[in-house]
Amino acid sequence: MESKSGHEQKKVRTSYGLIFILLAVFTAIEVGASYLPASFKIPILLLMAVIKASLVVLYFMHLKSDARLYAMFFAVGFVLIIPIVLILTVVMPSVR
Numbered sequence: 001m002e003s004k005s006g007h008e009q010k011k012v013r014t015s016y017g018l019i020f021i022l023l024a025v026f027t028a029i030e031v032g033a034s035y036l037p038a039s040f041k042i043p044i045l046l047l048m049a050v051i052k053a054s055l056v057v058l059y060f061m062h063l064k065s066d067a068r069l070y071a072m073f074f075a076v077g078f079v080l081i082i083p084i085v086l087i088l089t090v091v092m093p094s095v096r
Helices: 006-033 038-060 068-091
Strands: none
16 A cells, blocks of 8 residues: 655645635634525525535545546436435425
C-alpha cells in the first residue's frame, strides 16, 4: 500500500479544514436566511443545500479523486431520486 508524504497529508488536512469552514459558513447563512420572507428564503436555502451536498459528496465521500465510475453511480441515483420525490409529493401530499 502506498503511503502519502507528510506534505500531501498536510495538504489533505488543510482542504478538509477549509471545507469544514465553508460548510459552517453556509450553515450560518442558512440560519440567517430562515428569517427572511418565503419568496427569498426558499431559493437561498435550496441553493445552499445543493452547494453543501456537493461539497460533502466531492470531498468527504472522495468522489472528486475516485474513479469516474463511482461518480456515475452516484449521478444516476441522484437523477433517479428527483422524479421519485416529485411524484411522491404530488401523489401523496401528506408526505410534504
